[in-house]
Amino acid sequence: MDSDLLVIGGGITGMMAALHLAEAGARVRIVDAGENAGTWANAGSLHVQMQSRFMRLYPDQVPAVEASLPLYKAAAEEWVRLDALYGPFELVRKGGLMLAEGAEQLRFLEGKARREEARGLSVEMLDRAALDGIAPWLGPQILGAELCRDEGKLNPLMANARLLAELDRRGVARVQDRIIGLEQQTNGLVAVGRAAVYRADQIIIASAWGAGDIVRGLGVDIPTKAEPLHMNITEAAAVSIGHLIQHAERSITLKQLGQGQIVIGGGWPAQDRGRETPPAVLAGSFLGNVALAARLVPQIGGLRVIRTWAGMNTTADGASTIGRLPQASRVVMALPGDAGYTLGPLVAKMAAAVTLGAMPEADMVRYTPARFAA
Ligand SMILES: Cc1cc2nc3c(=O)[nH]c(=O)nc-3n(C[C@H](O)[C@H](O)[C@H](O)COP(=O)(O)OP(=O)(O)OC[C@H]3O[C@@H](n4cnc5c(N)ncnc54)[C@H](O)[C@@H]3O)c2cc1C
Structure with missing residues (x-):
């Protein structure tokens, strides 16, 4: 199956990345395993302050979260924008x-x-x-x-349903399949699924806990758990x-x-x-x-x-991971850090902007996937 852009993972981050790319006129397909998306299980809290639970359980990741606090604030504002555009999501x-x-x-x-x-x-x-x-x-x-x-807070069931309807309205194709590997070719990329093979110019990886396994074959070690x-x-x-x-x-x-x-x-x-x-x-x-x-x-x-x-x-390591893989520049990562439902839409927007060449990666160096290579 061919598309200009393939998004792997159909949770909030993948949905919103696909929506931005489709709005820019790209032919977009989402391929999602249909398993264990946090997006369909979450509580709808819009987290901005550091969570005491996270500070207690993952003290080593606190510096990354603390440095990202302005991103959390901007992410809550992005939800307010989406609520006005596609809501209401019962956002308060x-x-x-x-x-x-x-x-x-x-x-x-x-x-x-x-x-x-x-x-x-x-x-x-x-x-x-x-x-x-x-x-x-x-x-x-x-x-x-x-x-x-x-x-703040919102009702995630309402938000997810309305955003899915918007994807359908924009003609974004959605396929259920599990990607088991990526291959770089001279003129693009191939994602190998259990059911089919997907060719695209660029691939956005928004597959949360599944992301580390997908990119490992490219020589990248992103410790998603x-x-x-x-x-x-x-x-x-x-x-x-x-x-x-x-x-x-x-x-x-x-x-x-x-x-x-x-x-x-x-x-x-x-x-x-x-x-x-x-x-x-x-x-x-x-x-x-x-x-x-x-x-x-x-x-x-x-x-x-x-x-x-x-x-x-x-x-993973507390911070979001957004940007091109140094080892495979046609692959763009879109992984929100802790409190990923809050961060997902903004992370998706930034990843879509990188994919379209509309946002310099220097602006988001804190979130670069290159930190894992280092
Ligand atoms: C119980 C619970 C409560 C939460 N409450 C909150 C909250 O109140 N506020 C908040 O901000 N966050 C909350 N979170 C976290 C939040 O839900 C997630 O961080 C967020 O939904 C992640 O969105 P995502 O789109 O990046 O990934 P996900 O929604 O996890 O979606 C990833 C998708 O990728 C797919 N996938 C994985 N591997 C592959 C593969 N190889 N091929 C194809 N597809 C693949 C999966 O099947 C899945 O559908 C909560 C999480 C849980 C579990």
Whole structure:
């Protein structure tokens, strides 16, 4: 199958890259394995401040995330633009609260806020009295919080459905297949799939946890790893929660959708069952996650959980990977860093601009795939 541009991976990053390329007039095809996309399992938090969970689990990757903070802020703004163009996605950008239950957690947040402010984020520390004004439903033990005004939330099911419809409207071809290797030829590239062979002038790789395997044959070692994570959603709540809620030490994200349901996640583990099968829910994650949510917001403690699921996140070195491979310049990487649903559309836009020759790679040297060769 021939196209001008082939996008491998049909999650949020691949969809948005294809949309930009099609808008520029290119003949674009997406080939996607149809397995374990984080895009169809995620919580819809628009993350901007550094997540305490990530800082605790991956301390070695914190410098890369911290240096990328302006990208997160711009990525949340890109979602606002997309919501206006293709929405509504139930996008609300009221900010995110990271809660402290003890003095040490408050000190941690104060230090984090200073670092984030230095990178241009709109953050401030709120004491309990200030919190009572905007979030009176918080548990009595909450002492204060960091508010990051750049953060927000959306309904990913709505956003994904509307963006898919836009791809169809633009005539972007979508094929289900798993790519098992890439070959460079004199006049282009060939991606070898299980079902077919795909020829294109350039290939954009937006296949998240699957990206490392695809480029290994070209002599590139991008350490993408799959990370199975847990999610819950409750029935609709009477309480009204406008902010994205996180915790200074414990793993949690909590937010309310437009219809009132509470989406609870934040990185509790699930059981890996390989790349071709979705991860399995772990009872310990289910119970621990909802118990923590009920402690932080006691009013939701009596709600029924209506669905629980697990999905596949991707980690590498913390930062996004955007740009041409030094070993194969017709291959453009489009891999968002941590909180990839937030970053996906902006990463896709930058990768599409590189592909079209509309953005100098020097402008995104922090994200270059060349860092893995080094
Ligand atoms: C439970 C959970 C909750 C999350 N919550 C949030 C959140 O609230 N906010 C946030 O910002 N992020 C969140 N994330 C992370 C986010 O979902 C992902 O980082 C993001 O969706 C990645 O998008 P992507 O398009 O780059 O990749 P994906 O959506 O993972 O899509 C990659 C696609 O590539 C395909 N693929 C892989 N290998 C191949 C191959 N060889 N050939 C063809 N296709 C291939 C896969 O089948 C998949 O469809 C969450 C993740 C999980 C799992």
